[in-house]
Amino acid sequence: MKVVMIGAGYVGLVSGACFSEFGVEVACVDKDANRIRDLIEGRIPIYEPGLEDLVRDNSKAGRLSFSTDLNAAMAGAEAVFIAVGTPSRRGDGHADLSYVYQAAREIAATLTGYTVIVTKSTVPVGTGRRVAEIIREVRPDAQFDVVSNPEFLREGSAINDFMRPDRIVIGTETERARDVMRRLYRPLYLIETPIVFTGLETSELIKYAANSFLATKITFINEIADLCEKVGADVHDVARGIGLDGRIGRKFLHPGPGFGGSCFPKDTLALVRTAQEADAPLRIIEQVVASNDARKVSMVSRVTNAVGGNVRGKTIAVLGLTFKPNTDDMRDSPSLVILPRLLEQGAKVRAFDPEGMGEARKQMPDVDYCGSAEDAMSGADCLLLLTEWNEFRALDPRRIKALLGKPVVVDLRNVYNPAEMRAAGLTYTSVGRPA
Ligand code: NAD
Numbered sequence: 440m441k442v443v444m445i446g447a448g449y450v451g452l453v454s455g456a457c458f459s460e461f462g463v464e465v466a467c468v469d470k471d472a473n474r475i476r477d478l479i480e481g482r483i484p485i486y487e488p489g490l491e492d493l494v495r496d497n498s499k500a501g502r503l504s505f506s507t508d509l510n511a512a513m514a515g516a517e518a519v520f521i522a523v524g525t526p527s528r529r530g531d532g533h534a535d536l537s538y539v540y541q542a543a544r545e546i547a548a549t550l551t552g553y554t555v556i557v558t559k560s561t562v563p564v565g566t567g568r569r570v571a572e573i574i575r576e577v578r579p580d581a582q583f584d585v586v587s588n589p590e591f592l593r594e595g596s597a598i599n600d601f602m603r604p605d606r607i608v609i610g611t612e613t614e615r616a617r618d619v620m621r622r623l624y625r626p627l628y629l630i631e632t633p634i635v636f637t638g639l640e641t642s643e644l645i646k647y648a649a650n651s652f653l654a655t656k657i658t659f660i661n662e663i664a665d666l667c668e669k670v671g672a673d674v675h676d677v678a679r680g681i682g683l684d685g686r687i688g689r690k691f692l693h694p695g696p697g698f699g700g701s702c703f704p705k706d707t708l709a710l711v712r713t714a715q716e717a718d719a720p721l722r723i724i725e726q727v728v729a730s731n732d733a734r735k736v737s738m739v740s741r742v743t744n745a746v747g748g749n750v751r752g753k754t755i756a757v758l759g760l761t762f763k764p765n766t767d768d769m770r771d772s773p774s775l776v777i778l779p780r781l782l783e784q785g786a787k788v789r790a791f792d793p794e795g796m797g798e799a800r801k802q803m804p805d806v807d808y809c810g811s812a813e814d815a816m817s818g819a820d821c822l823l824l825l826t827e828w829n830e831f832r833a834l835d836p837r838r839i840k841a842l843l844g845k846p847v848v849v850d851l852r853n854v855y856n857p858a859e860m861r862a863a864g865l866t867y868t869s870v871g872r873p874a
């Protein structure tokens with residue numbers, strides 16, 4: 440079986456490499472010639488644990504190839520996946536579908552025999568039908584079906600998420616397309632992964648509903664954390680106490696500086712817009728968007744308070760810049776809201792992140808980027824922990840105390856033990872835990 444993957448980004452590259460690991464022949468096509476050259480030469484353009492080995496092994500085995508030439512790649516393919524970006528459209532928050540529709544037009548020009556066209560990108564309800572219309576406009580003679588197959592992987596654990604998903608969602612109306620998708624996902628079928636077959640619109644909505652529900656869970660626990668601080672309760676005990684109820688579940692109840700990343704912020708916003716236009720407003724998600732935006736900004740005052748009310752002239756050591764650990768992705772990271780405000784208020788910011796500094800440097804050139812966590816902390820007036828990379832979790836509180844100029848730590852991911860921090864002589868602020 441052969442498939443084509445259009446877009447060799449986080450989702451396209453991981454999905455392509457994983458399908459090839461299943462034994463499928465995969466041709467990944469990207470319009471970014473530098474990215475394709477890197478991949479052909481064995482350089483992986485994104486940081487994702489395990490991806491380099493998977494790409495190398497399957498390329499060597501001849502099952503995974505990379506090119507900029509869609510027409511050549513399409514020869515003999517039974518399915519073509521659209522895995523291009525769907526960022527927020529400037530101004531109105533709708534998903535920008537220009538990359539998806541452009542890919543549809545390019546596919547149309549290459550179709551020969553019956554082909555399944557799969558949207559793996561996260562796309563609003565109605566997009567699959569529009570993709571079918573575009574293809575019919577260009578090629579009225581073409582034989583094809585459009586399938587919605589949203590992706591639920593998380594960055595940082597993408598390969599495991601793809602290989603062992605909780606479920607696969609497939610939205611299509613024809614048995615012929617269903618059969619192609621079943622054959623493609625056969626290895627997961629064999630390990631009894633539930634497959635949810637639906638219509639196109641339902642499948643498209645499942646993806647937005649899933650991301651928005653998870654974002655709501657995080658926002659809920661963040662607001663409970665704020666309440667915990669006011670009343671002297673511990674948010675982790677609250678999360679455990681409610682999460683052990685199977686109807687609630689323990690996951691995604693970890694408080695922090697607000698959710699970021701390439702998906703929750705843009706997908707919650709896009710769902711709000713879809714719902715408003717359909718005259719079925721999702722007020723709960725509107726509140727989630729507003730609460731999360733405000734939360735990122737409000738994190739600045741935690742730092743200001745910790746250093747005595749004013750950051751002017753103070754040096755803040757920031758550990759972690761990416762929106763979560765084990766990725767180099769900076770998209771909508773809380774750091775992009777917090778650091779510029781600290782700089783505006785006159786702070787000097789010294790930062791370290793294991794993978795995110797290349798991109799961070801482009802977006803925040805006024806930050807002083809350091810070679811290590813220890814280098815960032817040396818002599819600083821405050822340590823601000825923003826992303827819970829393992830190497831930061833492992834720091835010894837006594838070493839932190841020895842390195843800092845002033846013994847002040849603001850931990851927005853709750854990775855340290857408050858008693859140990861205090862025992863080391865540090866003034867420690869975390870999220871939703873008693874002072
Ligand atoms: P990305 O920006 O990392 O990658 C997109 C790639 O598509 C880029 O390399 C770009 O050059 C390429 N591209 C765009 N138009 C093209 C065209 N016409 N032909 C060939 N290549 C083209 O994006 P991503 O993070 O992989 O996200 C892709 C989609 O998957 C989005 O809709 C996103 O919401 C969804 N998604 C992302 C994740 C995630 O963890 N990043 C998880 C689930 C779903």
Ligand code: UGA
Nearest residue numbers: 590591592593594657691692693695698699700702762763
């Ligand atoms: C998320 C979803 O988890 C995936 O299922 C989905 O496929 C993906 O979006 C997508 O559609 O792109 P991802 O953004 O990679 O995956 O990462 P998450 O682990 O979900 O974290 C998102 C944000 O929420 C991060 O900023 C993280 O720090 C924050 N978060 C997560 C919390 O603050 N608390 C939690 O308990 C969990």
